[in-house]
Amino acid sequence: MPARVLVIVEGGPSGLDRRDNAAVSMARRFAVETGAELDALVSGATVALPGTWSRAWLLAATDARAIAAEAAAITASGEHMAVFTGETPLGREAGGRLAVRLGCPVVAGVQAVRMQSAALHLTRPAVAGTRSATLVALKLPAIVVVSADIAVGEPAPSAMPEPSALVPAHLFDPPELLAETRLSPWEMDVAEAEVVVAGGRGVGGPEGFELLGTLAQRLGGAVGATRVAVDLGWVSRDRQVGLTGRTVSPRFYLACGISGAIHHALGMRSSGFIAAINTDARCAIFSIANASVVGDVREVVPALIAEIDRRRALAATEREPVGSAR
């Protein structure tokens, strides 16, 4: 039985993307359960992956065609049971391309993976998310595109060998970038955002919403609101979430000073992770929130912004190369 697992991730200045982190987390758990050795193929820039790794390669290119070609070469030895990727655009494209190259099974949105009776079992959502389906891979390696919504393990120190640089056999020209812009939290469509920082009456007024905008800016998200906040004229109507507003399903929904009335909850309850800040410990939003903070928005939100800034500044100084002051 092959006894290796390959994880494909993209490195970057901000470290590991949370979707790649989910892939690393699932692969590590799987390796512990099966006793498999972990290999990493990092594209872009090097990144310290948590856990103990057997081998690592670095591919400077971030083109999915090059990644799939290199991953196919690495797995040609026939030792790999599975190749894990995250649900990033690059991870998905590389996963799809690699499956074709190897003629192997590929499953996306994987929530669990286990070896049972010497066969690889993969669980993914089915019937529009109302059920889960378990599939058995009849050929190895299986390409596992890991769901971004799985619970990631505790952070662990990194024991990863220095990655050996790969020189791609083929050079693929990435598409020429003609222009790039980033929408502000007030321009971004609430239904499209990955993070929504939403406010209600408890935010206290337009200045409170300015604060939510600052937080949303830090998180690359959009500002949302309840109908009460819209009716009070604190924000424009296109920001309203709920029965008579927009239905949103971001990965992270932060409800600030929102009671959680059913008319509002109907528009956001399918969000991936709901955190709520409210002064009332018995408010309805806490019954659907994954994480609840009993506190004053006007204290918690500025403290959170300051904490994010502090962590980013710390990370930036840690990355600063020695002697860069020259």
Add this chain to the structure above:
Amino acid sequence: MNAVVLLRAVPDQEALTDPRPLVADGPSLTALGLARSSQRILAAVELRGLSLGPAEWEPALREALALDLDGLVRVDAGPEADVVETARALAAAIPDGTSLVFAGSSATDHGSGLLPAALAQVLGWSYVGSVTAVELHDGLPAVRVRGDAGVRRLLRLTLPAVLEAASGPAPSLYPRLAKKLAARKAVIPVMQHSADEPRLRIDGYGPARPVTRTLFRPSATARPAERMRQLMSGGMARRTGQTIAAESGVAQQLADLLEAQGFIGEGK
């Protein structure tokens, strides 16, 4: 230059009858809307539909055919075709002279969202995901792409290519009556594809997996009864009318949570 749009049929979620009739999938219609607007911009000669699915899909495919498609082919590959097999079967059915394939994002029923990239690999073409528009830039084709976290990019389009339309509400497309009547009578050619050995087997279905819940740590200085109350209330509870947010580091705990989910990276 010719283009092809990939089409799927799914049960109509709004129908009240049982069994539900099949309709063209929303993401397929979004791809069709993008393909039609691109056809005008790039002066593509033909836009054809291509679908891998059973004969029961035909009424839904005819509805799509009526939306100004120049033809439609259905591929039959048996019920077990996986992503790789579907990509191979579709690639074999793409007519010569085609240089653009439009696909929807993940199908609404149990789509993996991996098919467009797999198809591009089989064809040896480039692939661009999350495309919102095709346009001309300095007289050359370019695509507008929706990136993560509100990022918008304009990329030069290298042909031939597979383009995956960004997810979003399906456009309202209405067929003309003459086209609708013609589509009802049209003969839909069927191509057979014999699949390789299966790569995956369904072992069974179960309930949807539960969502993970995080409870914040209760204040370390609180009495046991108070700690229990804080836990049961799902988070930090108030102590004699005063919030304990600041002293118990709620901002740090929220930041930990956001960091664990990768939302605090630089440049987000």
